Amino acid sequence: MVNSFPPTATFTAGNPMTTAINVLGGRLETCCAAPMTGFTRTGKCETGPQDLGRHVICAQVTAEFLAFSKSRGNDLTTPRPEFGFPGLRPGDRWCLCAARWKEALDAEVAPGVLLTATHETALEVVSLEQLKQHALDLN
Secondary structure, eight states: OOOOSOGGGSOOTTOTTOOOBBTTSSBOOOOOBTTBOSTTSSSSOOOOTTOTTOEEEEEEOOHHHHHHHHHTTOOOSSOBGGGTBOOOOTTOEEEEEHHHHHHHHHTTOOOEEOGGGSBGGGGGTSOHHHHHTTBSSOO
């Protein structure tokens, strides 16, 4: 089976031989472990062929973003215990779909991001400059 992702963007959960890369070119850092985030629920915004939504942008969500996401049909505030999802509150960090973050950017409600915890494949949807304008981890 051929993987359409670049070698550094392969599915990395449980694979110590593969290192996920962030948008700055370094090792992908943990986004959040409480609540546990990421498509793979490792706390990292890892991705792979199974992640059709591309949950690769580590964001610190705001009330404005949560309301925006809910208005678009993705309620991130309501707990879903059957999925082990506690619901998000403003200030929580979460791996967002790159397309949803871009949609929020266009609507001027994009939340801040952690570049060191944002997967490099986010750059296929948004530019590094756009991410940097919302970065929480630049000096």
